[in-house]
Amino acid sequence: MLSEKTVNALIESALVERQDLFLIDFTISPESKISVVIDGDKGVTVEDCMFISRAIENNLDREEVDFSLDVASAGATSPLVNIRQYRKNVGRTLGVKAKPDLKFEGELTAVDDAGVTLEWKTKEPKPVGKGKIVVNKQAKIMYDDILEAKVIIKF
Template sequence: MLREKVTQLLQEAMDENPSLFLISLDIQGNNDIKVAIDGDNGVTVQDCIAVSRKVEHNLDREEEDFSLEVMSIGATTPLQQVRQYKKNIGRVLEVKTNAGTKIEGTLEDATDETVTLTWKAREPKPVGKGKVTVHKTETIPYEDIVEAKVMIKF
């Protein structure tokens, strides 16, 4: 019952601010509610407050006691939804695949089924000694991605 009500209230909050989207909702046995959100343009403290108020002001503590925490996902949190990939086009990602490979490249495109990464690599020359820089591109289906994180460069 509580999960259904919270889910409904979160959907209403997302409808009021369409740039926000829900990443996760976790409700522990003691009604400890944890909500993680993200946004197409990032998430401000005001966004978290608005979502928190939407949920908190529409639940009755007399009926069921609860604690509520609304947070934005961290910069190093792995990407989980297609919408997160799409908002990070142009940024550098580190992607681990089911095959055990790790690719660090620029996210060039994100469709509903795949992501496309580009990067430069040093490879041996086809003829002679030495190495040459080559441009690589790989399109990876989401189901082949174990983990993808935005790489923060300073």
Template sequence: MEQSSKVRDLVEEALALNESLFLIDLSISANNKIQVLVDGDQGVPLSECIRISRNVEHNLDREIEDFSLEVSTPDISHPLKEKRQYRKNVNRILNIKTSEEELEGTLVEVDDEKIVLQWKTREPKPVGKGKVTVEKTATINYKDIKEAKVKIVF
């Protein structure tokens, strides 16, 4: 589809009307299937997906080039991609993969450069027999994160 920049502009135009929404991904396949993935600081109501979809659909001409359009939100299995997604998941448990290790902990802090995870673990006592529960903290820069997913807890 030659209109990929037009599609992006139309999506951005629709997102600008609700500052709590942001674009995660936009793809257009060879057969003109447009897929838009949006998220929001407080989630994304269905009505907003419909509004974004209509803004794109009503401003593209199917007579010139046919297309299909899907506007959706990331499900829980999607890895986090944008810094804003981390902010909305503070106090949730994340699984984080870096090139060196895999960590699981509660996201307790987020800024523009890094995140902070906290978790409890059982370790041998420094003196004597048995184990003691200790609280661990890890500070991870965004650039070091290979994959981050919210853990589903039932």
């Protein structure tokens, strides 16, 4: 049986060598299928996936345990789960669902250890008279309050 600890150590060792990459998730199914999801500060190439795949596969013995291995990138529509993902997406538009029942869509303008800052423009009624004016809005959202955050891809 594959040890999660062993596979994690192999992944971490490869990531020490390639510090531009980082782990998003990995699982091992009861059928010994290893699934690894990575991301990178500058995106992920096929070669990056192959590098991680080889780091795992070349250090496990198929005579001991038969396994399958899948290494993939997080993908453009995957939720952000790592602070490094937020940092690499500064300047892009995010859709955020937050506690208690809030939704935001705006430009990610700042990221720190506590949370993120989004900015957007909205139309609001004029304080005096009829019509609407464009108002700049900003929200600081703590990581603990984020239920889901995704990059919004606009065409």
